[in-house]
Amino acid sequence: MQLIAHRGASGHAPENTLGAFKLALEMGAKAIELDVHQTRDHELVVVHDENLKRTGGWKAAIKNLAFEELAPVDVGSWFHKRFAVERVPRLEEVYDLVGPSVELHVELKRGSSLYPGIEERVVDLIQHRKAWDRTLVSSFDHEALYSVRSIDSRVRLGYLLGLTPMRTAWREMKELKAESLNCSARQIDARRVRECRARDLRVLVYTVNTQKEASRLAKLGVDGIFTNFPELKPE
Numbered sequence: 001m002q003l004i005a006h007r008g009a010s011g012h013a014p015e016n017t018l019g020a021f022k023l024a025l026e027m028g029a030k031a032i033e034l035d036v037h038q039t040r041d042h043e044l045v046v047v048h049d050e051n052l053k054r055t056g057g058w059k060a061a062i063k064n065l066a067f068e069e070l071a072p073v074d075v076g077s078w079f080h081k082r083f084a085v086e087r088v089p090r091l092e093e094v095y096d097l098v099g100p101s102v103e104l105h106v107e108l109k110r111g112s113s114l115y116p117g118i119e120e121r122v123v124d125l126i127q128h129r130k131a132w133d134r135t136l137v138s139s140f141d142h143e144a145l146y147s148v149r150s151i152d153s154r155v156r157l158g159y160l161l162g163l164t165p166m167r168t169a170w171r172e173m174k175e176l177k178a179e180s181l182n183c184s185a186r187q188i189d190a191r192r193v194r195e196c197r198a199r200d201l202r203v204l205v206y207t208v209n210t211q212k213e214a215s216r217l218a219k220l221g222v223d224g225i226f227t228n229f230p231e232l233k234p235e
């Protein structure tokens with residue numbers, strides 16, 4: 001079972017920062033998940049929420065900020081003062097940091113409905129870096145996945161289930177040629193794993209932070225888990 005460092009090694013360092021990604025690499029992670037939003041001036045930035053309130057003490061929506069305004073914000077101190085140097089990374093910087101042998105799960109928090117042109121920009125980056133093999137684009141915003149697929153048939157897609165009924169989800173995953181069903185630990189059981197197998201879909205489960213839960217999912221035959229603790233050793 002693959003361990004995917006969720007927002008980096010975010011159990012040990014502030015989520016979605018270069019510090020958390022570096023630590024994940026040092027801990028031997030072979031796959032890293034991160035979240036992407038877009039600034040007013042169309043910069044792709046790595047952060048989970050739509051604003052920096054929780055991690056940087058800033059209420060303004062990212063979509064209304066220029067990258068220059070967001071760049072100085074300390075997004076590490078909330079976790080621990082020794083991370084005060086951490087800033088919101090641009091997606092490009094994460095690709096620069098993480099070598100080609102490590103898979104990046106790039107979660108688009110929203111598509112063009114909130115961030116005009118975000119799908120084109122992400123695909124441009126993947127194409128420019130010839131990063132098709134090492135990138136998996138995922139989203140709860142399935143329209144965003146359709147946009148990505150319409151731009152480039154080579155991009156690997158993960159379908160984040162959310163509240164979508166399974167009938168719709170199976171159809172959409174087929175239309176999208178998605179590679180994986182990404183769902184929460186509460187949404188998976190042996191039957192659903194079998195249904196994914198029958199459709200040649202991998203099963204990736206979030207967010208799994210204990211040894212016990214990781215071992216349970218490994219026994220179910222899940223292909224990968226998103227975890228804040230990449231040191232887990234599921235039996």
Ligand code: G3P
Nearest residue numbers: 033035107138182206226
């Ligand atoms: O991609 C899996 C997981 O990251 C989805 O939830 O809220 O942690 O981005 P969230």
Ligand code: MG
Nearest residue numbers: 033034035107
């Ligand atoms: Mg995520």
